Amino acid sequence: MKKMHTSKDQGIFEIFAAKVTKATGSTPAFLIAFLTVVIWAVTGPVFKYSETWQLVINTGTTIVTFLMVFLIQKSQNKDSLAIQLKLNELVASSQFASNRLIDVEDLSEKELQTLHNYYLKLSQLCKEEDSLQHTHSVDEAREIHEIQNENRRKSRKEARNSRNQG
Numbered sequence: 001m002k003k004m005h006t007s008k009d010q011g012i013f014e015i016f017a018a019k020v021t022k023a024t025g026s027t028p029a030f031l032i033a034f035l036t037v038v039i040w041a042v043t044g045p046v047f048k049y050s051e052t053w054q055l056v057i058n059t060g061t062t063i064v065t066f067l068m069v070f071l072i073q074k075s076q077n078k079d080s081l082a083i084q085l086k087l088n089e090l091v092a093s094s095q096f097a098s099n100r101l102i103d104v105e106d107l108s109e110k111e112l113q114t115l116h117n118y119y120l121k122l123s124q125l126c127k128e129e130d131s132l133q134h135t136h137s138v139d140e141a142r143e144i145h146e147i148q149n150e151n152r153r154k155s156r157k158e159a160r161n162s163r164n165q166g
Contacts, residue, residue, distance in 0.1 A: 014074070021075040024068065036060075 040057050047053035091097045
């Protein structure tokens with residue numbers, strides 16, 4: 001089993017949240033929860049399916065769910081930030097990547113939609129080219145597309161001229 005890396009700067013709650021999240025996401029934790037429900041269901045006839053019997057499972061699951069939401073969210077926030085930092089590093093280290101995407105997660109939905117439209121346009125321009133690897137920005141794609149269109153026009157014009165002369 002892989003040892004969990006901990007930093008000296010981690011707080012007690014952060015360490016606790018990471019360990020509990022890891023433990024509750026394990027097979028033994030699932031089996032314990034499953035067995036708890038089975039035992040509760042089997043004891044129904046013993047307690048004559050009373051309101052107290054029902055209240056035990058309802059209260060227990062509500063409390064566990066309530067606490068787990070916060071622990072999972074804490075872990076998810078940390079994981080999400082780590083992934084964003086890794087992606088930022090990849091974007092920043094690539095000579096062909098647009099630095100506009102660093103910290104993109106901090107943009108508004110409207111700004112994200114604008115970027116999405118930008119990449120849709122880039123995708124459309126790239127589809128008109130022979131290879132997706134030829135362009136790295138909308139401006140470059142547009143420029144290459146215009147050059148290729150101009151070359152096609154020249155080729156057609158030359159073909160017409162040669163037919164007319166021959």
